[in-house]
Amino acid sequence: MRRRTIRAALASAAALVVLTACSTDDSLDEPDAVDSAATEGGEATPTEETEASEEFFVQADFDSQDEQRSATFEGDEAEPWLQYIDGEMTDTSEFESEGGGKKACFANASISNPWRQTGWITMNQQLEVMIENGVLSEMETRDAQDDDNTQLADIDYFISEGNCDAFIISPNSTAALTPAVERACETGKPVVVFDRGVQTDCATTFIHPIGGYAWGIDTANFLVENLEEGDKVVALRILPGVDVLETRWAAAEKIFEENGIDAVDYFTGADPTEIKKIISDELVQGDVQGVWMDAGDGAVAAIEAFEDAGVDYPVMTGEDEMSFLRKWEETGLTGLAPVYSNFQWRTPLLALEKIFAGEEVPAEWVLPQVPITEDERADFLAANDGMPDGHYAKFGGEDLPGYPQVWQDRVIP
């Protein structure tokens, strides 16, 4: 009997304690960013499909990015990481401060592929300049290793424990990280989002090159111009379900269909062994005239597959990774190297410099995204001589301290 009474007393006491300690995260109190809200035409953020739609493809984004390919960019062409398309500007006078020595907190999606690794090295060299100039005192980084859930936790950690003066976020995926970015915005500190976007425009600035649709348009148009109707193109895609890669393929697929190109796509996981096998199998089935890639990793293996089979080289689009540029020159094939502007990794820190100086920054900072053509290739190869194969030609760090040693040694900070 006594045991039961004690237990009952403990239970009710515990319940009281629990009720008083209950708390809810405030971010849920503001209106949800509902999935079906359409973005305005000017934004280049790829939106999610609504439940009813089948296609991932969003025509409005496709058209706007198509226009941006030929837009004029403000700023000096010699410093493309500072160029932008003129548009709405964010007033940052509230962030202006004389003291300097700010702490930046960077929530990085990952450094799991050579493109991100190159950018990360460049960003750290830019950080050195910032620290030397006194703009920033340090940058704390949390790496989410490609996991949305981890990155959410990282951003929350920064908000509660980080003592950050500014947030830099490279989101792992668009919709999932939106609430976290909104929570960061609410702290009142400047928030810089770059690379992949989110579905809110609360950030002080959102930095990105033109986008995936533009990549798809540039590459598919190049292939269409150099091939004939009825030719076969093998499309090598890394993974399904990654929205930045899906937009590239969505645009390319559309253009291939419209021009009668027979395009068949495969998922490779960026594994050169898989790439070679896929191309070899396709070559056994019949002729392949063109190769399209949604990212340049493993491009060399694709070209070698043609060599091993003893057939002519294809018309090919890869990326500005050094391995592809070098092999492209060596074989003399007809090719194009689209870029996803690796120099964008410099811009967030430069944006913070402007923000803390009270200068206005574009609300959406669209960087130039210019593919490397055959004529320009030689210059880029010469400028990046001695760099490892996994380096990206448009890394934009030639005027940063440590050039070229830091990128050649490729020590990940």
Added chain:
Amino acid sequence: MNRRLTSTGIVYAVLLLSLVVGAVLTATAGRNFFSTGNISAILTATSILGFIAIGQTLVILVGSLDLSVPYVVSLTSLVGGTVMGGQSGNIVAGLLAALAVAAVIGIANGLVVSLLHVHGFIATLGMGLVVSGYLATNYQGSAGSAPRDFRLIGATQIGPVPLSTLIMLGTAGAAILLLRRTRLGHHLYAVGGNTDVARMSGLRTSVPVVAAHVLCSVLAGLAGLLLLARLSVGSPTIGSQGGYDLMSIAAVVLGGTLLAGGKGNILGTLAGVGIFAVMDNVMSVMSVNPFLKDVIRGLVIVVAVAVYARRELERRPARFERPSTLQAALEEAK
């Protein structure tokens, strides 16, 4: 009382040690390990892996494995999100749909393992591939939306303890009761220990196997729903991003459960999940190079298991008494 530490005791000792080491290392980085934000971060990390690891414990106890959990997690987050569609009224429907899908996959896994006599490794690997293909075909990115009332589950905290962790601990308690007090629980141990002997003793050996797989998939479904609440959308890649298959198996073995089946408990698994969460938290606070994080994870897993692998593993609970709830918990902790 047995004064020698059982493997469960050792695992909790290791957890305690990791807390101490973690606190020291965090202090060297200038932070407070025991601050509300930090504790909350650690506990949040335990919730998701915790659900999956509890399910994995049940499956491993019965002598099988479940490698399909990452895809079940992704699928349930998507199904839940699309059925809910941002409407509070659809929450229950979304939950039921997601868990039903998970249960179906679990039944399929269980039947393939028990009736077709395929080893769990291969059966669930194959099933995972089947689900992966379905996900790749139907979803090109995030889909669905979690309504505000549902997202509360991911966001509410009681002090520093997230609500999700409490739900996970409640589920662990239910699993402990299942294993210690119900016939099914004892049958799980029996089939895992020696399938032939269990069959000759009159058990329908397929029942515990299917039940374990169903429970594992449903728990993975709960993890997927929790992720839906945190992320506010369903995602086709969220399960694979977390590496939950191998990490859950590692947590289970770290907790002292025999990979061959028949011996083990849930409390040890929880300690294993806790050790991983503390380890990840400390490494992030110290800004360890992400590549080195994997090295440290690998070493810690092997070293931690090696510490007590030679010891006698705890004995199976006696089958002749029906312990009260309190005694069941104490037996677990022994």
Added chain:
Amino acid sequence: MRNPTAPLQTGRRAPLPERQGSAAARVGAGAATPGGAVFVLVAVLVVAIIVANPNFGDPGALIRFAGRTAPIAIAAMGQYFVIVSGEFDLSMGAVVTTQVVMAGNLIGQDESRIAPVMALMLLVGTAIGVVNGLVTTLLKVPSFIVTLGMMLALSGLVRYLTGGAATGNPVDAFRQIGRGGIEDVPVVDIIPYPLIILTVLAVLAVLLMRRPYGRSLIAAGDNPEAAHLSGVSLWWLKTRAFVLSSLAATIAGIILVGYAGVHPSVGQGYEFTAITAVVLGGVLLGGGRGWVLSAAAGAFSLELLFVLLTSLGVPSTWRDTVQGLIIIVAVAAASRAWQVGRRPRRTAQAPHPEPTASSTPTPDPGTTTGEK
């Protein structure tokens, strides 16, 4: 009194034949077991692909296919040794990646370095196998965990030391091992070097399994306690199996440097492919049964399956599903075949004298009959 030690049978008995059944019957019986069935599966898949895409039947295409399947077949044979002894080796993929990146970074463009670096690679492979084996057997950590930890540690270490991306492909002479072959051969055009390496290793593997080591390995997988009581040194036995597995991964890595080039993703997922191949080859997970050549045949059937999916034009997003279903079906069929194949078959040719009542003595009460 009948002498209990006198022979029980008084009639003459025809000597038992060495083998039961004709050659054809034996092949048929062999094909009914899962280890044999996989060869049938390979034949079926080859025919199916040629039907879907006649170009594949070209001898040149076939031999090139065999050459490119060599690395995974070698890895499957290595994994076989570990699985048949009752363990897992999940670190294979990481070993391949490590070896590939080592080759790329250490050889560079210097041909004179090929021999020493290859020796170093074999040494590193052996060391990894020894560590795997010792921690599993002496520290009693489950091999699943040891090799999982090794996989995480190796892949992290390789990325850390190289900054995540390799410097570039090594000199062509080294890559010829994986890419080249004996040229100008009639009919098939080229015999790829990887295929020659695979054949040599397959012969060696079969010979090894016939030796006491091989037999003890299977015994250790089937019943470790019995093997231990028979005097087998379990820890040394299993450690050697892990070394063989890591060396197989190393050789696969050497070939892949040539075939695929140097890249940190090369070798990813190899362990799961190898384990699937071994299981498709009818080897029981948990050990104790299976033939080493079936493991290699399992690797071939997996690769043929992928080619079949391409030839049939299966959409890229559904390939995983089809692969998963076929794996489950194939392994389910294999495990049924093991149960069927266990029952002994008696044919009419085996002389089988019926024991007559007079030749079977009834044991006198009180005398021992040898049974307790």
